[in-house]
Amino acid sequence: MIKHLLLVAAAAVSFAAPAPAERVVVTADRMLDVLTGRYVDNPAIFIGDDGRIQSIANAAAVQIPQGTRHINLAGRTLLPGLIDMHVHLDSPADIGGYRGLEFTDSFWAMTAVGNARGMLDAGFTTVRNVGSSNRNDVGLKQAIDNGYALGPRILPAGYALGATGGHCDSTFLPPSLEKDEKEEGIADGVEEFRHQVRRQRKFGAEVIKVCATGGVFSRNTEPGQLQVSQPELRAIADEAHQWGLRVAAHAHGAEGIKAAIRAGIDTIEHASLVDDEGIRLAVERRQPVWFAMDIHNTEYTQAEGAKNGVLPDNLRKDREIAQIQRDNFRKAHRAGVRQVFASDAGVMPHGQVGRQFRTMVKYGMTPLEAIRAATRNASEALGRTRDVGAIAAGRFGDIVAVTGDPLSDVTVLERPDAVIKGGRLIPRS
Secondary structure (H helix, E strand, C coil): CHHHHHHHHHHHCCCCCCCCCCCEEEEEEEEEECCCCEEEECEEEEECCCCEEEEEEEHHHCCCCCCCEEEEEEEEEEEECEEEEEECCCCCCCCCHHHHHHCCCCHHHHHHHHHHHHHHHCCEEEEEECCCHHHHHHHHHHHHHCCCCCCCEEEECCCCEECCCCCCCCCCCCHHHCCCCCCCCECCCHHHHHHHHHHHHHCCCCEEEEECECCCCCCCCCCCCECCCHHHHHHHHHHHHHCCCEEEEEECCHHHHHHHHHHCCCEEEECCCCCHHHHHHHHHCCCCCEEECCCCCHHHHHHHHHHHCCCHHHHHHHHHHHHHHHHHHHHHHHHCCEEECCCCECCECHHHHHHHHHHHHHCCCCHHHHHHHCCHHHHHHHCCCCCCCCCCCCCECCEEEECCCCCCCHHHHHCCCEEEECCEECCCC
16 A cells, blocks of 8 residues: 555656646747747747646737736747756766765755756756766655755656766775675666666656766766677667666767667767767667767866866866867767757856857857757757747746847847746746
């Protein structure tokens, strides 16, 4: 009986946030329809008490029904709530290297609450959290969905998967301070990785994250190293897809990127050292694969990293890879690789992630393409096109309002005037 009640309670925690207490209509000067790429003048967006958009009309031609709350955003441009596909909500950007040992285990979950609010204030109403300690992302999602905290919609990964001694393993401590058993999420061999996929899903993961290569901010790994074999990656992808989950692969190195694409992984995180063959594989694969390239955060890490405690070797790797990644972002975009917005928030402050739009435009995207990466494209990569990613009937009433024309000056997205989630106007913090 107790087990049955627990299963019922878990099923009740869904992608939808609690419904607003009233019906809402949002009006503004214009709205960007990211599906068509065109502006719609004088929109009136009607949102039901379930938090979903019921209809969109011309504000000059309709009357607002009695009992409907009017959110008047005159002078503003409306866009869909933004989506960040690569965040770490329980990672404060200003704590690096061994400074993390100054804090108790529960500290990180406490910081996640403020970081989530920072992302919401920045206009990001949906995020994919690709790995956390102690399943802090699962707990935070449940707190937000049930009204105990204010933040974006979260797709949690739980623990990231990785090989022993790899980027997602703990490599900062000597053997005498390590546990005898493997860390959560760490596996070696096909069957162990299959088990870890099932285990993360069992305890709340809605996406699976695997570290296929070495990384920048881990110790004793280099970004180009392949650390999880193609057969292991294939097992992870097959197992996750069987359960209806998608897979994100941290992959800086060219061989890891190609192994992940061939294995059926859904999104390639970072993709920094991708080569021409990897780009060709990404373009030609029948099952869509998306690059999630965090090309802005080095501005913060190089300026503030040493002060925050980031080790010199990590800053060295960050310097060496940054421009290569940006040049490959441009090359992949020109070749037609599908791309989504991914900031790696936690490496940079969560409230500043909107600054990446300008870098995406600098390295080849039009403003509309950059906006679509954080809306239409991201919703497709998530498999959530009925929920988020556009202002359209049936989707959640997640809306960002800005002053100015984001198609002419994408930097206006760094300063949202208002954020609405599920029809609820978020109070400014």
